[in-house]
Amino acid sequence: MVNQVDFSAVTNPEANSSMRISVTVPGTATQKAYQDALKDLSKRAKVPGFTAGPNKRVPDQILVNYYGAQLIKTSALELITDSAVKKAIEDAGVRAIGQAELVQDPESLVATLTPGEPLHLDVKVDIWPEVKYNGPYTGFMVTAEAPAFDKERYDATMDRLRERACTTAAAPADYAAGKGDAVIVDMYPFEVLDDGSRGDALPQLAGGEEVEIVLDEEKFMPGLMEGLLGITAGQTREIAVNFPERLGGAAAVLSGKRAVFDVTCREVRTRALPALDDDFANAIRPGLTMAELREEVLSALNQEGDKKKNESRNAALEAALLERITCEIPETLMTERARQKFAIMMADMKAQGTHSDEELRGMITPENFNKYKDIARGSTTKQLQVSLALSDIAEKEGLQVNPLEVDDQMELLRAEAKGEPFDEAAARERVEATLEKEMVLQWIAERSTINYTEVAPEPSA
Structure with a gap:
């Protein structure tokens, strides 16, 4: 084995948590x-x-004549590089990341390689970064935001619950449908051509027979509710609409189209929302009182508020921690994290239906990834520095994630996957990292001063 030979190596640290290894191979x-x-x-x-x-080998000279000396020397150089770098890294006592790269031109080295003669190699390898602190990682004084009680969301939640318990009744024959009523209609969409004439029938994704429509402008595409206001049972109307520019899923084929619906009203029904009393609460869950329902709704909204409060606190603590650390990020880690973020961005685009599969495939190129990595380098560097510092603090303070919590999170992921295969090892690693981050930030928060500023809730979209 080549690695049984003693190599003379000199290691020199370089920028971005990397190391240059100069090896003299005897x-x-x-x-x-x-x-x-x-x-x-x-x-x-x-x-x-x-x-x-x-028991019979091809003679060496025949191999050299047939395959060429360059191919054999290239293989020899790979053996030398692997062995020499491995030994140098072990002797230096550092944790290497990724693959070592030759600083010299490989073809030039192959040309100068003479079996039996010494060879000088220069290689560069990324090493696991060291976090250095210029102050304590506790005792911060930070300001964070705490959302004020969101009465609008509370009222909206109650309204949604009342909608579920809504009762309907058939309206009189000549009753004209008004806002808040429901109509049962047969509706068939047709494309409107550029000249304004009627084109072919459109897919029945937005139409059909006995479709129930509640006359509420927030629930249907613009134009449809307005076209149905005042309609009576048995009446037929032609209603022009414009489909939204971007629709997801199967409805994507209708994106941005002008259309006209042939609508026949079968029935108009009036709707009545229940009063906020114990009968209403009991209809939601037997035995539930109105007071208990209000408490449950408030508790759920408070949990969301607490989540936002913790997110603001954690962001403030992370920013404060960044001021007290220095940590060079190796390119290997930068590329790995940028690749994860790029994949998430592509998956989000697909889920939102903003781009077709063909468009997304065209975007996934080495050139686009490298552009994204350069654009995201600043934010990615800070994220990695925080992650490395929090892991370092966890190790220093003996903080460990509860394995049962990890198992619980993995069970949730399996349930969400609904039997579809996924990389459980990678998922477990992400879960452990997330729980560790939350645990360490909570530990730091308990040893710091957090001043909260109440902020008004964001207006509803």
Whole structure:
């Protein structure tokens, strides 16, 4: 084995948590690597006119003549580089990340490699970064935001619950449908051509028979509710609409189209929302009182508020922690994290239906990824620095994630997957990292001063 030879190596730290390794390979090692490369090649060589067997090797000179010295020396150089770099990294006591890269031109090295003669190698390898602190990682004084009680969301939640318990009644024959009423209609869409004439029928994704429509402008495309106001049972109307520019899923084929619906009203029904009392609460869940329902709704909204409050607190603590650390990020970690973020961005675009599959495939190129990595370099660097610091603090303080919490989260992921396969090892790693981050930030928060500023809730869209 080549790695049994003593190599003379000098290691020098370089920027971005990398190391340059200068290795002097003795002649005995270059000779042995060359012989090992020949031996390996002889096991799989297929030279015309020569039959190899279990105890019969292809002679070295025949291999050199047939395959060429450059191929054999290239294999020898790979053996030398792997062994020399591995030994140098072990001697330096550092944790390497990714693959070492030759600083010199590989073809030039192959050309200068002479079996039995010394060889000088320069390689560069990323190493696991060290977090350095210029102050304590506790005792911060930060300001965070705490959302005020959102009465609008509370009222909207109650309204949605009342909608579910809504009762309807058939309206009189000549009753004109008004806002808040429901109509049962048969509706068939047709495309409107550029000249304003009627084109072919459109897919029945937005139409059909006995479709129930509640006359509420927030629930249907613009124009439809307005066209149905005042309609009576038995009446037929032609209603022009414009489909939204971007629709997801199967409805994407209708995106941005002008259309006209032929609508026949079968029935108009009036709707009555229940009063906010114990009968209403009991209809939602037997035995539930109105007071208990209000408490449950408030508790759910408070949980959302607490989540936003913690997110604001954590962001403030992360920013404060960044001021007290220095940590160079190796390019290997930068590329790995940027690749994860790029994949998430592509998945979000697909889920939102903003781009077709063909468009997304065209966007996933090395050039686009490198552009994204450069644009996101600043934010990615900060994210990695925070993650490394929090992991370092966890190790220093002996903080460990509860394995049962990890198992619980994994069970939730399996349930969400609904039997579809996914990379459980990678998912577990992400879960552990997330729980560790939350745990350490909570630990820091308990040893810091957090001043909360109440902020008004965001207006509803």
